[in-house]
Amino acid sequence: MSDDDQELGITESKSHNTGEWYAEVVQKAGLADYGPDGMSGFIVTRPRAYGVWERLQGFLDAKFKDTGVQNAYFPLFIPESYLEREKEIVEGFDPEVAWVTEAGNTELDERLAVRPTSESIITPYISQWVRSHRDLPLRVNQWCSVVRWEATETKPFFRTKEFLWQEGHTAHATAEDAWEETMTRLDQYESVYEDLLAMPVLKGQKPDHDTFPGAETTTTVEALMPDGKSVQAGTSHHLGQSFAEAFDITFSDEDEEERTAHTTSWGLSWRALGALIMTHSDEQGLVLPPGVAPEQVVVVPIWQEDTKGDVLDYAEGVADDLDDAGVRVELDDRDERNPGFKFNEHELNGVPLRIEIGPHEVEDGELTLVHRPDGESIVEERDGVADTVRDHFDEIYAKLYAAAEETLDGEVREADDRAGILGTLGQHGGYVKTPWCGDEACEEPIKEPMAAEIVMVPFEEEDPLVDGDHGETCAICGEDAERTAYFAKSY
């Protein structure tokens, strides 16, 4: 058994070697495998990770549908001429594109890009479908994979050449409607993190010099990772009229005037899985909030030969009750493993709640519940087990959220000059909040030595510096500060 026990342990330290620890959790908890030889940068998403993705998808998709979004599916390939057309407005994804050049045993006349994102193929169709103000707002979303050929080291769910995501694309009659849409989707992304994944995020916009190509405003939710770096965890873009003009999305308005639409796009990728795994997991392995855990409860019977029958019967009854109540439960009645091995294995695999049942529990009509994040052990009545378990799910979620929130709160620091920003980032990582004139040039003196950048600027209405009339000055240039900038290293 000792060999097996060893296999289950995570050997790397979360705080000291975050990257190696992450890779080990991903592998040992059976979340992903690396792609085949010759395909570095690709991963195989195994059922445990895919199961989390499906739950995230279900949560977000329901919110989309409740707010007027319809799913659709557009071709995997985009003709080169379509990408070229987009270049009228944006630099585009050219250097990262994978090209299909041969098919059906012949060379193609025109190269086809494997989609890196789908604005350039979706927008021309939206243009065909929109005729009148009655066709607006028009909202489509697709769940798919995209390919971006980045030549960096693979990090499952964070940096992969192919990734799963959703991309939403909408058209509206007015700039206000498009802005409202942009914020609706950002709020939904915030909710995925906070309400489902138990992760607090910072919400705001990217500085104007770092928006999505062609966008008027890029809004973002940013999540803090345990190595002190920020992850751009979901973005929602107010595209203004740039795409609508390039692709000719016009509509006849109520007054019969022909007007140009305003568009948005917004995406959230499986990077959310990476951020989730990194945030809560520990040196026993994966930690998942109950809402997304493929297995929410494992029931582990603990018996001697003379108590086996009673203990197993009791454990089966408990598992059946939970299953009937819609809880995702596994009864681990394997003969060939001892309870200690099972505890370790289910901890590694991120099962949020363990129910231990031995002869004492049977005798007393009780259950011993153990929380995954902290090992807290609580004895509860057997009766009403489904309700009890749901209460414990809430407690586990609350524990995870509180711990992540405490970490985040402690990792937002202030500084008001260059040395302070660099010193704080260098010593602690995390976010440094500072007054900023709004000029891209004032990001450079931080970016150049530290590879940290302005990852987020709070929205105007939440930024006390917006009136610019309170005497605060930019931490870099000393001119009047117009916005608050959050500097951080990022993924």
Next chain:
Amino acid sequence: MSDDDQELGITESKSHNTGEWYAEVVQKAGLADYGPDGMSGFIVTRPRAYGVWERLQGFLDAKFKDTGVQNAYFPLFIPESYLEREKEIVEGFDPEVAWVTEAGNTELDERLAVRPTSESIITPYISQWVRSHRDLPLRVNQWCSVVRWEATETKPFFRTKEFLWQEGHTAHATAEDAWEETMTRLDQYESVYEDLLAMPVLKGQKPDHDTFPGAETTTTVEALMPDGKSVQAGTSHHLGQSFAEAFDITFSDEDEEERTAHTTSWGLSWRALGALIMTHSDEQGLVLPPGVAPEQVVVVPIWQEDTKGDVLDYAEGVADDLDDAGVRVELDDRDERNPGFKFNEHELNGVPLRIEIGPHEVEDGELTLVHRPDGESIVEERDGVADTVRDHFDEIYAKLYAAAEETLDGEVREADDRAGILGTLGQHGGYVKTPWCGDEACEEPIKEPMAAEIVMVPFEEEDPLVDGDHGETCAICGEDAERTAYFAKSY
């Protein structure tokens, strides 16, 4: 209004120009658009069609999960050397492959195939994951798109270069387990058609000379189309040990012997959407069974100025009740369209049930319900509308199923010689059932002149000819008949 009315009509005849009629329904009901210039063979799946696909997916995915299948996601690309490896056992998909040859601004060392199917990349991973008999059965499934570069005319959902599907891949300890798996999936495909899509299908196996490359047995569900052709509507393959041997899937068995696994694969594509649209739709447009219709009910209020307030209030109450009960309902209270236009539009779009509400209905506390497939109109009490509507869904489903079943029953004919087979197929289309010796050579005399083939052979236990000892002789060669063959033209 007359212009608009014209736009809504289907001009082609279902029985005389089935192909043109189908293309017109797909376009006018907003199901799909053709791909961009330079990408013939690709389609854009619009929300109405994608919504049907999502419901089919939900239905089938739940069945998969109830029977031990887990979803996963494998890379979009397959290195050429992996496809080559597969060639040890099968001829493969080479002529239909789309190749990525350039990416990230450089030429790749090895060409990457855009997956035409994923056996060659999934099986090596299954091989890694399977060590012991305790790891079996192992079942993974992915919902994804695949690309096969066929140079035929595009027919949305039937013939497209990229299509959506699911592909399941499993490994088992014994041939019996693999066969049971093969049949479980085939039965689930049958259930999708019969229970969800209201389409009876024929179930059986492909003749041995027409199995999936590398398969021991290919089982199929076949659906009859209105032009008398058969559609292979879902296939489940018992792969025997060929893939397991080529990719080295071995396991240590209970007796500690190392054994080779037995594998299966099974897939169902969006061709199911095509078959669904073709089967039930008519010259008013799309017809959908309530279970998959994105909009199940449309409430159309019919008012004059003096009754508008009362009628609209009543209609809103009805729509709210249905919405609260989880029915997918739309209240069509547009001012700018008259009821006749609305009726036509919702018929075109395949809404299964229309509720008409005018002043009489308000006065009498009633509702007028109209079934989409046949226009039957029934007056019902307003109270208990949700239950009433569900009863009508059942009736509509039953009508659709009965009509399709009657058609299918009438299109299975018998013949016992070559002239009879050719004559029957030529005159009627449909299926011709005939005694067959089992030899591929006896398919040629039908296939060559008629482009019809053996699309299905009933399973042994359902085929009275299997004992071969009853005096029946092969319709072509006159030798002893061993099986019953179903000849048909096919998609």
